[in-house]
Amino acid sequence: MSKDVIVGIDIGSTKICAVAGIMDHIGKVKILDMAEEPTQRGRVSNGTVVNLEFTAKDIDRILTKLSDKADINIQNVIVNISGENVEGRTHQNFLTRNDSRTTIRKEEIEKLAVDIRKSFRPTAGNVIIHTFPQEFIIDRVAVPDNPIGRFGVSLGGNFFLISTPNDPHLALQQTIESVGAKVQDAKKVVPLKIVHTLFSPLADSMSVLSETDKKLGVVVVNIGGDTTEMAVFHENGLRHISVIPFAGRSITNDLVKAFQILPDHAEKLKLIMGDVPPDEVGKNDIIKIPGVEGLPDKEIVAKNVSIIIEERLKEIAAMVMAEIMHSGYEGQLISGVVLTGGTSNIRMIKDVFDRVTNGMNIRVGNNTRNIGESAISKIKDPRYATVVGLVLSGFLPLDERVPQEVIWGEIPESQKTANNNGFETKNVGRTKEIEPIPNEEPASSGLFGWLKRQVQASNKPDVGDDKGYT
Known part of the structure; x- marks a missing residue:
C-alpha cells in the first residue's frame, strides 16, 4: 500500500465496496476514492462469505479499479466481519x-x-476478534x-x-489472502494482507x-441486505x-411473495x-x-405496497427495541438510535x-462527521458507513x-518479554453468553418466533460460576 494510505473493504450481501483514505495535514481523514460492485447471488449470505473463489475474484477486480482510480498501491486492507453467529460477552x-x-x-x-x-471461554469453535x-x-x-x-x-x-465461528473467519482470511496486492511495476505477485x-x-x-x-x-443499527446488526454503547x-436475521432483503421478498413479481421489480418498488x-x-x-415473457402488465395497488414496507420496518424496529431491552439499557440511551445501512435511506423509517x-x-x-475532504460526494450515503468506518x-x-x-x-510488545513481577492474577470469571439464534428455527417464523428464541436464550440457566451480564 502507498505510504499512509488505508484501504477498507466492506463485503456485504448486496455490495462489495472498497475505499481508500489518508490523513491530511490538519489531522482529518481524507477519502481519496472508492470502487464497488453489486454482490452476485451465491457469493455472500447473511454477512458470511460462502463462495471463496468467486468472491476473491470480485475483490481483486474492485481493488484493481480502486488502485487505478486513486493511483495507489494496495498491499494491506481492513475488512468488516458479519454474520448471525457473532457473539458478545462481558x-x-x-x-x-x-x-x-x-x-x-x-x-x-x-x-x-x-x-x-486467556481466561475467557468463548463458545466452542469460536475465536475472539475484539476485546473492548x-x-x-x-x-x-x-x-x-x-x-x-x-x-x-x-x-x-x-x-x-466479541467472538465469531472460526471456520468463516478463516474463510474470510483465505479469501483476502488469495487476492494479489496491487503494486505498480511489481515483478511478482504478493498476497494481499x-x-x-x-x-x-x-x-x-x-x-x-x-x-x-x-x-x-x-x-448504532446497521440495516443491511440480509441482517440487521446493532451495538449498544x-x-x-x-x-x-x-x-x-431480517433486513432490507426481507422487504423485497415480502413484495415478491405478495404480488408475484420478479425480485428486480420488487426492489424498485421498495425504493x-x-x-x-x-x-x-x-x-x-x-x-x-411490466409483464414477464409475454404476459400482460401487472397492476398493483400502491397503498398495499407502502403498507407491506411499513409493516416489515415495524417488525425490524420491534426486534431492535427488544434487543435494547435485553441489553438492560432501555431508558438510558440519551443519544438514541443511529441508523445506517442502505435500508436507512427509506424515508418512512425514522417515523416507524x-x-x-x-x-x-x-x-x-x-x-462525514469524522472525515475531512472527500473526492466523491456519495460517500455521505449511510450505506457506506461501514466502509468509511473501516478506513477511520x-x-x-x-x-x-x-x-x-x-x-x-x-x-x-511489553507483554511478549515481561515477567509477572509486581502483580498477581486473580480471575473471577463473570461471564454470560449471548446464545446464537438456533439454526433449526427458520427465518420465516417472524417476529414472535424470533422473540420466543430470545426469551428461551435469556432463561437458560447459567453453568457453574459463570454469572454476570452482557
Whole structure:
C-alpha cells in the first residue's frame, strides 16, 4: 500500500465496496476514492462469505479499479466481519499489585487485558476478534476513565469480548489472502494482507458516532441486505451486540411473495414506495409492473405496497427495541438510535422507529462527521458507513483508554518479554453468553418466533460460576 494510505473493504450481501483514505495535514481523514460492485447471488449470505473463489475474484477486480482510480498501491486492507453467529460477552478480571505506592502503568493495563483473553471461554469453535474495555475497577471502585496514573492495590476491569465461528473467519482470511496486492511495476505477485477485521456495527460507530454519543448512551443499527446488526454503547463502553436475521432483503421478498413479481421489480418498488407512508398514498393509485415473457402488465395497488414496507420496518424496529431491552439499557440511551445501512435511506423509517421505540431520539447516521475532504460526494450515503468506518479505524483509536493491540487481540510488545513481577492474577470469571439464534428455527417464523428464541436464550440457566451480564 502507498505510504499512509488505508484501504477498507466492506463485503456485504448486496455490495462489495472498497475505499481508500489518508490523513491530511490538519489531522482529518481524507477519502481519496472508492470502487464497488453489486454482490452476485451465491457469493455472500447473511454477512458470511460462502463462495471463496468467486468472491476473491470480485475483490481483486474492485481493488484493481480502486488502485487505478486513486493511483495507489494496495498491499494491506481492513475488512468488516458479519454474520448471525457473532457473539458478545462481558468478562471481568483482577490484578493484585504488590507495590501500591507506585501509580498504575500502561503495562499493567496490557497485562490485565491479555489475562482476560486467556481466561475467557468463548463458545466452542469460536475465536475472539475484539476485546473492548467497559470500565476499570481500582480497589473495588469503578473508574470509567483511563486508570493510568492512579494509585491502588488491586486493578480490575470489565471487558466486552466479541467472538465469531472460526471456520468463516478463516474463510474470510483465505479469501483476502488469495487476492494479489496491487503494486505498480511489481515483478511478482504478493498476497494481499489483512491489517485487521472489524465487526460491522463497530466500523459504523467509527464513522457516525462521537465520543459524547458513546458516553451518553447510543445504539448504532446497521440495516443491511440480509441482517440487521446493532451495538449498544453507554458510559464510553460497548455493552451489547446483536445480529437480527431480517433486513432490507426481507422487504423485497415480502413484495415478491405478495404480488408475484420478479425480485428486480420488487426492489424498485421498495425504493419508490418506501419514501411514501401509507397515509400519504391515494386509495386508487395504481402502479404498473411490466409483464414477464409475454404476459400482460401487472397492476398493483400502491397503498398495499407502502403498507407491506411499513409493516416489515415495524417488525425490524420491534426486534431492535427488544434487543435494547435485553441489553438492560432501555431508558438510558440519551443519544438514541443511529441508523445506517442502505435500508436507512427509506424515508418512512425514522417515523416507524420513533413510534416503535416510544419516542427515542432517532437519526440517520452522518458519515462525514469524522472525515475531512472527500473526492466523491456519495460517500455521505449511510450505506457506506461501514466502509468509511473501516478506513477511520486505521487512523483513529477505537477506544483511547487502552493500547489498540488490546482491542485487536494482539499481544503488546511489553507483554511478549515481561515477567509477572509486581502483580498477581486473580480471575473471577463473570461471564454470560449471548446464545446464537438456533439454526433449526427458520427465518420465516417472524417476529414472535424470533422473540420466543430470545426469551428461551435469556432463561437458560447459567453453568457453574459463570454469572454476570452482557
